[in-house]
Amino acid sequence: MAGNGAVVSGPQGGYPVEIFPGGFDEKFRCNSCTMILRDPVQSFCGHRFCKSCIQGVIRQGERVQCQSCINEGAGDDDDYSILKEEQMFPDNGVRREMANKEVKCINPGCSWTDVFKNYDRHAAECEYRPIICQECNAKVEKIHMEKHLRESCMGRKINCKTCNQEIALKDEQQHNKVCPKALVKCEACGKKKILREKLAYHQEKECANQKINCPVGCDPVERGAFVGHLERKAGLHIQWMLQQIEALGHEVNTRIQALTPVEEINRYGQMITVIQAKLQEQDNQIRALMDRNADQPRGNNQQEIIALNKQTKALDLKTGTFEGIVTTLHREIERCITALDTLERHRTGEQETNEELKRKIQQMERANSLKDVTITELDSRIRSLEIVSYEGTLVWKIAEWSKHRREAMAGRVTSLYSPHFYTGRTGYRLCARLYPNGDGIGKKTHVSVFFVVARGNYDALLSWPFIQRVTFMLLDQNNRDHVVDSFRPDPASSSFQRPTTEMNIASGCPLFMPLKKLEEVGTSYVKDDTLFLKIVVDAERPAGGGAV
16 A cells, blocks of 8 residues: 555756755856756856756747846857857766765655765655655655555545445545435434435325425425315316326327328328329219210220220329338338337346446456455465574574664664574474664663564474573674673573463563664674674473474
8 A cells, every 4th residue: 555656746957955964065056946956067158057947948939048147247149148958068077076965865754864976866765755645635755655545544445334335535424415325314204214215215105294296286285185185176187187188199199290201191192182083083084985975886985995094003003102102101110119119228238237247347356456465465474484494593684774773763663573483393483573772671772682482383292481592693794793692591481481372472682782882883783774683592402492
């Protein structure tokens, strides 16, 4: 969780002047931003600028005059005072002078000091630099980010106590106002302990005091009195129902017409009417001719009758064609309506499938998070097993000593436990406990070291109490003057009896190493911010530190 943040980007321009605790030469100051030069360059006129500052100044116009030259009395016609990018060159001389100047970190709480050439690397790695919390956008020191995310971040995730939904802490009050599983009270009837998600159903279907609107337009009436209201004004309600039925019929006809190509059908209907009229006219003409020529020879009007019959058949064919077209149009409209219904059902199914996939993805993400935690724990156990010793001797490497000292002095982490080691494959399980700022009578003056007997797998086969001599050695990394102290366990002390908990109470040397001597200039107990503590257990018992 400590990495859950973004680094707060620094300002453009130079370094803060506060990084030089002992002051600085004015030639180290940028003539544009007035801060300490960052990537110093020198102009043709001899003034120095940060590289990013001069690039910003030159971009502002075609012809830019050095402001420092103007302050010194240069005129507009002095070409040497005109800033040009091609006339800028890196000022390596000033860079070398600055490189070995003593600087300090300006982040509150950081005590780092070194030379200037190492400042950028420290600034990028400083545990006290402010970074932005990605959950709540607050600026927090990197060293405190984990605690912030765990304790004070308003954006951290919690589960609603009522519905178990995961929400941000800052949204808890707003969520409580809409939580579907919260118990609420019906304001109409006073009934309590109703789930909010069922309140609407209660008000709509159950609540006797809930006022409902009469469809006729009467004043709202309580549900319990609604039947009586309908009986008292039966005539008015029946009249309203008839009006609604009539309006519904009109709407149905309108929608049917909207689904049907009305203009096309009307045109076909008119054509059919015209054709029927022509057919009727032709039929009347045929009958008249037949009646008029009934007594005449049949062959005289035969050609005219054949022509009329052809016209009649052609008209019948056209009528059948138009009727077929109208039927086809009706079928096409019905097919389109069916297709729309099918598409709507398919869309609903797709939404349900998407919701199900989303739930499965969330479950898989939770499972992956649990696996990551398990892998981290297993990695830690494997690292411990890689450095375990079974010979009754442990060389304990303590890196980042200055960090442990600061945390101990601040009271955050007062002691360190060494890796466990053993007096044999089936021997005692042991470790050491070190207090960087001392403990007991050695607090704030000495480094205190204690010996701890831990519960092991073979304790039932070992001899108790533990009585073998224990020796502590703080190793001088120049192999000149090791600090050695030893003690023999007190058989009557509970610290050396068979453990009944994970570890016995620690016992050892509270005045092991004076802090003044440890930090004294010229000593080599701490080198590259690392010290080495060696613990040796004498193999005195016949059992050899193992099971009998």
